[in-house]
Amino acid sequence: MNRKARTALTAGVLAVALGLGATAQAASAGTPRSVSGKTSDNITRIADFYGTYIDAMNDEGSVKLRAALREHYLTPAFQKELNAWEKRNHANGVLRAQNVPLAWKVTDNGTADHTEAVITLTWGKSHPTKLVVDMTRGSHKIFHIGEKGIGGK
Structure with missing residues (x-):
């Protein structure tokens, strides 16, 4: 060949x-x-967060970066909720998993009073995981991450 x-x-x-x-x-x-985006667009912001967060999960020694990303992109109340979820589930709350996906995709799910996106995380040959992420329109902060169809929306 x-x-x-x-x-x-x-x-x-x-x-x-x-x-x-x-x-x-x-x-x-x-x-x-x-790849393009707009600073005023919440779908771009959610995609930026997930792309950077996944990169930080793959990079050794980036615990401070992950914490800074959470502080910047998540509401304070949701940060507390996410920490509690992680303690109960022994997994990463942003990814809803113990490992790091190979690929990700963000799709606008449309809502009137806030931005809702579906995050598709691809782990390899297995079926992808779908998460629902909600972001405020005013503060541009994530206030909810849930598994699509399981405790999510």
Whole structure:
């Protein structure tokens, strides 16, 4: 098998393992990708939080960063609630898990009085976990994280 064929096969296997669709395969095979957002947009803020938090979970010695992210993005009341949840469940409350996902996606779930997003966490070959995250429109702080369909919304 030549190098080009091996590269295409490897990209295809990785795409299947990570659950990427054909569009994502083609775009990542040489076409530059872009990510955009707006500081005033709560979905962008939620995506920024999850992306940075997951990176901090993967980086050794970033306990202070994770604490700072929680302080910046979560309401004080929810921080207390999350700490209590973690003690009861022996897991990370932001991720609702004991390990770190390989990928994440944030989708606007739409509401009138606050922003609600569905976070899809991909762990590998297993089925993804879906979380519901609610953020205030005024303070831009997360006040709820729950498992979709299980104690969530």
